[in-house]
Amino acid sequence: MSDPVKVSRRTLITVGGAGLAAALAGVGGTAEAAAAGVAGAAVPTPGSGGIPPGPSTYGWDPADLLDFDPATHPWGRHLRCLVPLAPRIAPFAPTQAHPDLDPGVRLSTLSLDDAGTIYEGRNQPIGLEGHTYTQRFWPYIDVWGTWHGQVLPSVPSDVVADPGAPGRTYGVIDIPNPGWTEAAHKNGVKTIGGWFWPRSGVDFGEFLVQAADGSFPVGDKLIEIRRYFGFDGLFINQEATITAAQAGKLRDLFRYLKAKDPGFYLQYYDADLPNGDLDYQNTLNAKNVPWLGSPGDQTVDSIFVNYGWPYVDPDLSGSARTAKTAGFDPRAVAFAGVEHQQGGFNPEECFTDYAYPGHPGPVSVGLFVEDQFWANAAWSGETTTAAGRAKYRDLEQRFWSGPTGNPATSGRLEPRKPPYRTDVLNYRKWDGIAHGIVERSPYGALPIVTTFNIGVGSTFYLDGKQVRDGGWDNQGCADRSLTWQYWTDGVTVALDESTAYEGAHSLALSGNGVVHLFKTDLTQTAATEVRVVAQGLSAVDIGVTRRTNPGSIEWTRLTPARRSAGWTEYRGRIARDDDRIARISLRTSGSGHLGKVFLADTQTADLAPNRPGSFTVADAGPGAGATRHLTFAWHLQADATAYDVLQNGRWLGRVHRDVFFAESVDLTNVRVFGLVPIAANGNRGPAVTAAL
Structure with a gap:
């Protein structure tokens, strides 16, 4: 069966994500117009073009790869992820939202990490667009991949700025947005860049050149950029026939990458077969399984099975048998594709028909552009308002947690039946990701702190005081995700941007009940200090679920200790116990907002970083x-x-790197800037200043 969306998908990645809609609609835009939009003018249409000022990524062809030198890359230091991949705790069924859901089924995604941005040919890790999409459901993802094309650095800037211009040549390779890699790594998620073939102006053989010593120069450079920029691998999307000889060399290149850099994750799209012909199999079978290599000598780590599998391998048992026969764990190497870009909440494929509570799935699942709903809303202007963002954040919650918005009660409320890929925002037909994928967690040690920062906002607050009144986006500075959004009992919870204690969002709570926050595996070395910042609530209790008694929650009443800027800090302690903590919950009464949750060992709760030793600012x-x-x-x-x-107490940005680019700063009255270090427990140290 041919791929039902081959043409549209190829068009999408050729022109790049949101740029497709812009190109088809004929809209225009510039970086200058975007900056004007921040000041109150109409926000340009997403994907309408322009080159973001400052650091941005671009597409790579073999020549760019071979020329790469970190010392001469214009923005290299600004595009690095220095956040290591966090370990995740072992599964523990009693504290899962669905205790009978099998944790062996995994999930990969290919997402628009620029959904909503006006920029299309380049990828901006930090910007001034408070309406762009950021991911906050990392606990369900194992491997996240970027999905859009990026224009080569050799393309003139005026051509890059016009999505409809001829000569906008895209690279075969693009690295993932470094901010998304930072956020993913905080949550234990691997990130992979994109490899798309065909591209104009490139000879495929240039990738496959092998030196006399057996090395692959392009392979060595792929390893170098992976390690330098801090991501984890590539999604290999071969969508054109190559020769049989090239197919053999391509397998050799992949094997070389895996041998020299075992951490280089490769996911291969079910497209080209060992003889080089383009032919989608829609299952894992004897023709495409050779791309996996053999256990102990893998060519690629996994295969993304094409979307036609419901008609070829309806229950995916054939794919599972093929993987097992080849010596592999089917759920580690086979990801059944689900096409959400056109299908939304009503795709033709439904992985929760074979992976659901009480029924282990035979293989894993791969999502294709699950955030297209946000891009569509951005194109129509809906995400430029707080109400519009709230609407689509609610839809996002129902996509991941199920139609009730509560992962513990996931499952469709209406039957699925043809026609599919219609009624695409009807979440009642959708089970929710949480119905088939177990929530994962990086919370294996203290401290744990969140201010519900999701890496984007229309304002910014520090200690309850507003210190920014303009839009911003930086997925990399987002807090680690809550494990569940939202597993509740008796209380309603919603992400709210009308007020915040730190960052741009808080949780709005209403009613009397429980919200479970973190799945953990914590060994206490001392009593645990708890601090919760809230407003409008009449009572706040902290609850811990112990490993040996998972059916019970130990509650401790928190007492008001400090009030500031309309917020109250509640404090308490959890006595040390040899029994590990497997879950952390809150019990609240009344209606109000939750601004911060903090847990740390009592000995380290008040530690703060030292003043930075150096700080410089330069005109760019x-x-x-x-x-x-x-x-x-x-x-x-x-x-x-x-x-x-x-800048004079006004927030410009937050990063985990040793460099920062600030866009369009008004220097009329203030040319002195401060740098404030932040510890792992969220405590802030003394500032160092620099003058321009």
Whole structure:
């Protein structure tokens, strides 16, 4: 069976994500217009073009790869992920939202990490667009991949800025947005860039050149950029026939990558067969399984099975048998594709028909552009308002947690029946990801702290005081995700951007009941200090579920200790116990907002980082109007994991790197800037200043 969306998918990645709609609609836009939009003018249509000021990624062809030198890359330091891949705790069924759901089924995604941005030919990790999409359901994802094309660096800037211009040549390779890699790694998720063939102006043989010593120069450079930029691998999307000889060399290249860099994750799209012919199998079978290699000598790590599997291998048992016969764990190497870009909540494929509570799935699942609903809403302008963002964040919650928005009660409320890929926002027909995938967790040690920062906002707050009144986006500075959004009993919870204690969001709570926050595996070395910041609530209790008694929650009443800027900090302690903590919950009464949750060992709860030892600022050119772009640099310190850059108390941004680019800064009255280090427990250290 041929791929039902081959043409549209190829068109999408050729012009790049949101740029498809812009190209078809004929809209235009510039970076200058975007900056004007921040100041109150109409926001340009997403995907309408322009080159983001400052750091941005681009497409790579073999020549770009071979020329790569970190010392000469114009924005290399600004595009690195320095956040290591966090380990995840072992599965523990009693504290799962569905205790009878098998944790062996895994999930990979291919997503638009630029959904909603006006920029299309380049990928901007940090910007001024408070309406773009960020991911907050990382606990269900094992491997996340970027899905859009990026224009080569050799393409003239005026051509890059116009999605309809001829000569906008896209690279075969694009790396994932480094901010998304930072957020993914905090949650234990691997990130993979994109490899798309065919591309114009490139000879496929250039990738396959092998030196006399047996090395692959392009392979060595792929390893170098993976390690330098800090991501985990590539999604190999071969969508054109190559020769049989090239197919053999391609397998040799993949085997070389895996041998030299075992951490290089490769997921291969069910497209080209060993003889090089383009032919989708829609199942894992004897023709495409050779791309896996053999156990102990793998060519690729997994295969993304094409979307036609319901008509070829309806229950996916054939794919599972093929993997087992080849010596592999089917759920580690086979990901059945589900096409959400056109299908939304009503795709033709339904993986929860074979993986659901009480029924282990035979293989794993791969989602294709599950965030298209946000891109569509952005194109129509709906995400430019707080109400519009709330509407689509609610839809996002129902996509991941199920139609009730509660993962413990996931499962469709209406039957699925043809025609599919219609009525695509009707979440009542959708089981929810939580119905087939067990929630994972990186919470194996203290401290745990969240202010519900999702890496995007229309404002920013510190200690309950507003310190920014313009939009911003930076997925990389998001907090680790809540494990469930939202597993509740008796209380309603919603993400709310009307107020915040730190960041741009809080949780709005109403009613009397319980919200489960974190799946954990915590060994206490001392009493655990608990601090919860809230407003409007009449009572707050912290609850812990112990490993040996998972059916019971131990509750501790928190007492008001400090009030500031309309917020109350509640404090308490959880006595040390040899029995490990498997879940952390809150019990609240009344209606109000939750601004922060903090847990740490009592001995380390108040530790703060030292003052940074160096800090410099430099002019990086004209911004919008009379503003200037600025770059900042400093030395990383062992006692800090993040840094805030401020201008006279106004927040410019937060990063985990040793550099920061600030777009369009008004220098009329203030040319002195501060750098504040932030520890792993969220405590802030003394600032160091620098003047321009």
